[in-house]
Amino acid sequence: MEPLDYLHDGDTVSSWLLTTDHKRIGLLYLFSITFFFFIGGFAALLMRLELLTPAGHLVQAETYNKLFTMHGVTMVFFFLIPSIPSVLGNFILPLMIGADDMAFPRMNLLSWYLFMAGGFFALSAMILGGVDTGWTFYAPYSSVYSNTRVITMAVGIIIAGFSSIFTGLNFIATIHRLRAPGLTWSRLPLFVWSLYATSLIFVLGTPVLTMSLVLIALERLFGIGVFNPALGGDPLLFQHLFWFYSHPAVYIMILPSMGVVSEIIPCFARKRIFGYGFIAGSSLAIALLGFLVWGHHMFVSGQSLYAGLVFSLFSFLVAIPSGVKVFNWIATLHKGRIYLRTPMIYALGFIGLFTIGGLTGLMLAALGLDAHVHDTYFIIAHFHYIMVGGAVMGYLGGIHFWWPKITGRLYSDFWGRVSAVVVFIGFNLTFFPQFLLGYLGMPRRFYHYPPEFQVLNVLSTAGASILGVGYLIPLVYLAWSLKYGRKAGPNPWKATGLEWTTASPPPKENFTQIPLVDSGPYRYEGEEVAFD
């Protein structure tokens, strides 16, 4: 008899809330971060509505400040950072390397509880009045002057940070020790490589953010501190500590997406990945270089010009491993047998949007141009191309790629393709006008603006509405597929990789026998295939 799949192996509440099964924990994360995504999206919606008109009709400055803080904090710390690692990484990583579970299953569950506890504090801070510092918490505003719930919010982010740290630690130990026999480092799927690189940032960066927020909270509580210049402190010190984590945090968001894309492209081009070693190495290179570029957020903050020059140089260097990836994906597509299924459309969208985000990043890495567009909508547009156009497209691509594995059901590919296209169009209409607005000089974080910016703002708000619809469609057809979707076989995409060798959904132990690996990944031969 076939063993029960993980979804049916225990149906009590405690079999979910006390589970140590990485697959169930992945699903717990899926529900939690989807919840936070819509909270952050709600704040964005209100902001875009406010910006329809030049004057403040819907909200005034104070509320607007709280809205963009709520949007930033929720999306960065409670959606983007845990998105792919904690949902897809948790679910797929052990399956990909032929393991039963993570190295430390109980710590994995603890990570989720820490995440929820952090989310509870963050939500409390928002409900009890909100925070108006922006997600960047710049001192001394955050540490002295702001009259909002800064400490509650900081506590939430600190606790959620420990969730990141334990997740990273678990991934590293799992990848090192639990690979199936024969699965050498050079045979690892590229998604595993990208999770490894991401984990390095989790464990090296997060503690520094934790400590800088602790120092902010202490300075607020006791009125003594190292950031407030009136007390002999230095606000730039906070910016250095904050960006030492928060710049690499962008790579926490984008690296896993790149890993997902590296899985999807060869599968739907039916071709081996081009330049496997370079793609794997470039993930590590991005993770390491990412720690040397934080000062590019501070070009106009008053740091030394010479520091600025070095940070500028290193920021340009990040383009090399990023470009290596893009060219390798394109080379993989070249002469491939391309199937435009839903995951593939998301992956192709990722390549285009990430490229725009990356190239505008190079413009910002140039000292002179950055002085012109610093703190304008150009910056907003740039990092949304990376964090939404890149990271979220990759996340949705991954959800659609592994959905049959996770649920055992196939969704409607037609509606999948519709949603991918709607998201792509809505995204560009939202954020491309913001490049123009920023270049024309519209500053970020203001609830009102001069009337000549209205046309572009209306376009952007219209785009945001389309984007919102694009994000809602998958909720409908994915939920529908749970009951009415056709049953998926073990390998609906005829993909390579160990996760496709076990049942969909997998049994609790993942594999009925330990898999043996005798070859590298992505053994696609350009064959014609019929998907399930």
Next chain:
Amino acid sequence: MTDASAASPPFTDREQQREAARIGMWVFLTTEVMFFGALFLVYFYDQHIFHDAFASAGGRTDLGLGAGNTAVLLLSSLTMALAVRAAKQGRDRALFGRLLLTMILGSAFLALKGLEYARHIHEGLLPGASFVYEPAALARPAELFFYLYFVMTGLHAVHMLVGLAWLAVLAVRARGADGRVDLGTPAEVAGLYWHFIDVVWIFLFPMFYLVRGH
């Protein structure tokens, strides 16, 4: 978890499980380095800017107590290393005794540290409204020095408390062990943590006690 015969899931053999525990602990210590690292950066930055004030304030900490405490902590690392050795040899009674000794030394460190804190507070060196410092011209940066002193040694003391609790759990397990349970890896991992706290103190000691004016 520590049944001598079989590995617990998801591991397939004992050595794999031991290796994972070791890797996990080393990665955790890396995060600790970054955690303290942020504070070290703040200290060295301020020490660079307020060089004279830090030298003056450094003269107000108790070098004798600090040095004594350093010796106590180093000694506890020795007894901890011996405890790990006993655990690997399967000598549970020796393990128990050495853990107890380590905990006594760790507690002595915390007691001496508490004594120092009490004295500093009595002398008005606790940063905040009651902070008093002569010469008054250096009071602001000297307050920063003592702020960092309390934050960093306080964080270190919190780590000591966690370490003591950890060793207590291990000691209870060693007491109840009857030779069938392998405590080698749990002891080794706890030992790594204990030595790490020791190493942090080796850096804190010169920063707060040996940086003093002449």
